[in-house]
Amino acid sequence: MSTPYRAEPEPRVPAATIGKSVAVSGHVSSREDLFVDGEVEGTVELPDNRITIGVNGKVKATIHAKEVIILGSVQGNVEAVEKVEIRKDARLMGDIRTARIVIEDGAVFKGNIDIVRPEVKTPPKVQAAAASASAPAAVPVTPMPQPQLAPAIAPAQQTLSPEIKR
Amino acid sequence: MLKDTLRSWFGHSGEAAAAAPALSIAAPAPKALPAPYLRTSHALEQFFQDLSGRDSLRILDLSGASQANLNFLMQYGHQLYCEDFVSTMETVFGKGPDFYENQANEARMEEFLEQTFASLHGPFDGALVWDTLQFLQPPLLDHAVGHLNRLMEPQSLIYSFFCSNDKLPALPVNSYRLETNKSIRVIPRGELPMSQIQTNRGIERTFSDFNSVKFFLTREHLREVLVRR
Incomplete structure (x- = not known):
């Protein structure tokens, strides 16, 4: 009989771990993924990485990370650039600000959820064109070479071009 | 002799048989919860009709966090605040027969109000309170409604x-998941002791500080209301 697929809560192999018997107080910042199974109090900063709070983890902190996965308990505001996941039996008391959120049935959450639209990154050349278009330049502007734009932002380029010519 | 008797009762060895009745007494089978079901609500439909055309509203949901309600409200661009009202009640007042007696305890009352309302930052443009208020007895009910009044925007x-239904042996405790703007998936999650059933007059009195109370007829032994702040 085949075993039904179930997404396991375990993170990809974390590079840094705060173990079950470890308690940290203060500011924690990391440039690699972090797995917290102990206690953390203060602030946690991983703007480019994922933090996973394990089933034994107790975090009383403001968390700012790329991705936050909660299996244990968190008290504090959570801000994630990409995603917040609150797994079954996890507890979060605090406000969430993120682009995407997953709440499993059985999770306990008390707080505000603010979904923020992910920022559309504009290629640097278009930004430069926008800057020159908005500047009160009397100097004739050479048309910019056509940047390699993703289809989603192509209309922005079209509206910029006539202004450059003027 | 004892072994034989036990074997005749349970059909296996004496030791195992001796353990069997003890186990069955210690851990009675948990009462199976009814299956989730879908119900239609005209009051809910009117609630969302009132919100339509406006986005970025702040909605309070007292049924606890759920992906379904989150997805439903987010598609309209609303902001959601989640609070599991009944779960906090069960934590503070217990689930036993003294559930309502405990609500008269001043310290517990304070603790409940603190845990529930201290972190709520209004004002809210709408509140999905569901059936949570029926589990509260005065004066706690009046305090809770007073807090809701304070947290809501005028006209929300x-x-x-x-x-x-006063024939029920206990009040069912459910989770509520929004399926459409007028249908709710009801997910049974337990029960609490029966309390005095609220009459229409009682409900009007409960919300006497609000602008208006509109009643809706249902076929499910429910008194549905839309209360305007």
């Missing part, structure tokens, strides 16, 4: 309902 709406 509260959607709530109360069980009207």
Whole structure:
């Protein structure tokens, strides 16, 4: 009989771990993924990485990370650039600000959820064109070479071009 | 002799048989919860009709966090605040027969109000209160409604309902998941002791500080109301 697929809560192999018997107080910042199974109090900063709070983890902190996965308990505001996941039996008391959120049935959450639209990154050349278009330049502007734009932002380029010519 | 008797009762060895009745007494089978079901609500439909055309509204949901309600409200661009009202009640007052007696305890009352309302940052443009208020007894009920009144924007709406079936042995505790703007998936999650059933007059009195209370007829022994702040 085949075993039904179930997404396991375990993170990809974390590079840094705060173990079950470890308690940290203060500011924690990391440039690699972090797995917290102990206690953390203060602030946690991983703007480019994922933090996973394990089933034994107790975090009383403001968390700012790329991705936050909660299996244990968190008290504090959570801000994630990409995603917040609150797994079954996890507890979060605090406000969430993120682009995407997953709440499993059985999770306990008390707080505000603010979904923020992910920022559309504009290629640097278009930004430069926008800057020159908005500047009160009397100097004739050479048309910019056509940047390699993703289809989603192509209309922005079209509206910029006539202004450059003027 | 004892072994033989036990074997005749349970059909296996004496030791195992001796353990069997003890186990069955210690851990009675948990009462199976009814299956989730779908119900239609005209009050809910009117609640969302009132919100339509506006986005970025702040909605309070007292049924606890759920992906379904989150997805439903986010598609309209609303901001959601989650609070599991009944779960906090069960934590503070217990689930036993003294559930309502404990609500008269001043310290517990304070603790409940603190845990529930201290972190709520209004004002809210709408509140899905569901049936949570029916588990509260005065004066705690009045305090809770007073807090809701304080947290709501003027002219905002509260959607709530109360069980009207006094024949029930206990009040069912459910989770509510929004399926459409007028249908709710009801997920049974337990029960609490029966309390005095709220009459229409009682509900009006409960919300006497609000602008208006509109009643809706249902076929499910419920008194549904839309309360305007």
